[in-house]
Amino acid sequence: MKRKKKRRSVPVPTASMGDIAFLLIIFFLVCSDTSKERSLSLDLPQSGYVQKTKVSVAARISMDKEGILYFDGQPVEGPKDVEWGVRAVLANTVADDQRHVQFTCDAALPKEQFEPVIQAIVEAGGILEAVGEKRE
Amino acid sequence: MSRKSRGQEKKHRSGTIPTDSFSDIAFLLIIYFLVATSLVKVKSITADLPSGEKKAQAQTEKTPSVNLRGSEIFFNDKQVSFDELEARLAALDLSSQEGSKRVILLESTRDTPYGSYFQTLAAISASGGVVALVQEEEKK
Numbered sequence: 579m580k581r582k583k584k585r586r587s588v589p590v591p592t593a594s595m596g597d598i599a600f601l602l603i604i605f606f607l608v609c610s611d612t613s614k615e616r617s618l619s620l621d622l623p624q625s626g627y628v629q630k631t632k633v634s635v636a637a638r639i640s641m642d643k644e645g646i647l648y649f650d651g652q653p654v655e656g657p658k659d660v661e662w663g664v665r666a667v668l669a670n671t672v673a674d675d676q677r678h679v680q681f682t683c684d685a686a687l688p689k690e691q692f693e694p695v696i697q698a699i700v701e702a703g704g705i706l707e708a709v710g711e712k713r714e
Numbered sequence: 715m716s717r718k719s720r721g722q723e724k725k726h727r728s729g730t731i732p733t734d735s736f737s738d739i740a741f742l743l744i745i746y747f748l749v750a751t752s753l754v755k756v757k758s759i760t761a762d763l764p765s766g767e768k769k770a771q772a773q774t775e776k777t778p779s780v781n782l783r784g785s786e787i788f789f790n791d792k793q794v795s796f797d798e799l800e801a802r803l804a805a806l807d808l809s810s811q812e813g814s815k816r817v818i819l820l821e822s823t824r825d826t827p828y829g830s831y832f833q834t835l836a837a838i839s840a841s842g843g844v845v846a847l848v849q850e851e852e853k854k
Contacts, residue, residue, distance in 0.1 A: 596733060599740030606747040623832035627840040628757040680758065685829035692828045696763070697847065706761040710832055 618642045620684035624713040633678045635707055637667045639699065640682040645691045657698040664702035679704035759836040762844045778806060779819035779848075780834055782826045787834065800837055809842025821848040 620642050639660055640648045647654050649663045664679055671677055679699045683692050699706055780799065781788035788794065789802050808816050818838050822831060838845050 592737065596736035596740055599737050599744060603740060603743050603747065606744070606751065623829040625759065625833050625836040627836040628759055630755045631758045633760075678760070680756070683828050683832075685827060685832070687828045688824060689822050689826045689828075689831065690824050692831070693822075693847070697849075700763045700765045700847075703765065706763055707758045708761055708832055708835065709756055709758045710836070712757060 618648070618682070620682070621686065622682070622709060622711045623685040624711045626713045628710045628712050631680070631707060631709075633675060633707070635678045635680040636671065636676055636704070637664055638680045638682070639664075639695060641684060641687060641692060641695065643684045643686070645687060647695065657694040660695055661698035661702045664699055664704045668703050674705065677703060677705045678707045680707045680709060682709040759832075759839055761835050761839045763847065764844060777814075777817055777819055777846075778802075779821060780838065782820075782822035782830055782834060784823060784825050785827075785830055787830075796833065796837070799834070800841075803837060803841040803843065806841070806843075811842075816842060816844045817846050818843040819848050820845050 618640055620640075638648075638650050642648075647656065647660065649660055654660060654663070668677055679702075681696065681699060683695075696706060778790055781791070786793060787796060787799055789799055794802065803818075808818070820834065820838065835845060
């Protein structure tokens with residue numbers, strides 16, 4: 579006579595799953611950097627010297643194909659606005675690491691459009707972080 | 715009798731909050747963050763551009779200058795290719811120099827596109843140079 583094998587119930591411990599999941603959420607919330615950038619239509623300049631940006635930037639300035647200037651995603655009038663904006667952002671900074679200002683610009687724009695912006699960033703005390711693409 | 719049964723009912727009530735679905739909600743939130751998070755890293759160059767007053771004395775004859783005229787590059791008024799510019803900048807050994815000896819004047823014409831400006835700026839910065847922008851007013 580065959581005995582019926584008793585099936586052992588092996589419960590998977592799921593009590594802590596919720597805790598783990600919430601810890602992961604907190605991790606993502608803390609680590610994620612909300613993008614202030616708009617999706618701009620521009621061709622980035624290329625260079626063999628570009629590297630992944632390791633510093634945290636204080637402000638993001640961008641200029642699209644039409645030469646429209648943006649400060650942290652918001653359109654601004656001109657380089658003067660950029661200068662005052664960067665000055666305001668850097669007012670409470672002490673270390674050099676906090677003075678990096680990211681500048682993204684279309685590769686085809688002429689000097690008279692981009693250079694006043696670069697000068698505005700520099701005059702306001704920012705360290706220029708010019709965004710580009712790695713040249714293959 | 716009825717009172718008794720009510721009392722028994724009260725005993726059986728459990729005051730626990732249902733937490734079975736918590737992990738499901740949490741994992742849904744994780745999936746949302748995973749999808750929404752952009753992991754693209756921006757690539758850039760750090761350019762050392764000192765701010766300061768526009769002094770003509772900074773443009774001494776010994777200070778090397780890079781002149782961009784459209785797509786053409788001139789180093790100390792001699793036309794060079796981009797590779798030659800890199801070689802000349804490397805020959806200056808700017809990273810071992812101090813103070814004003816690290817300064818490279820960067821001049822450009824109005825029609826210079828940002829692409830070639832960026833490339834030159836990157837080359838000077840990579841060689842350890844400090845870029846001094848030359849404005850058009852100074853030329854007049």
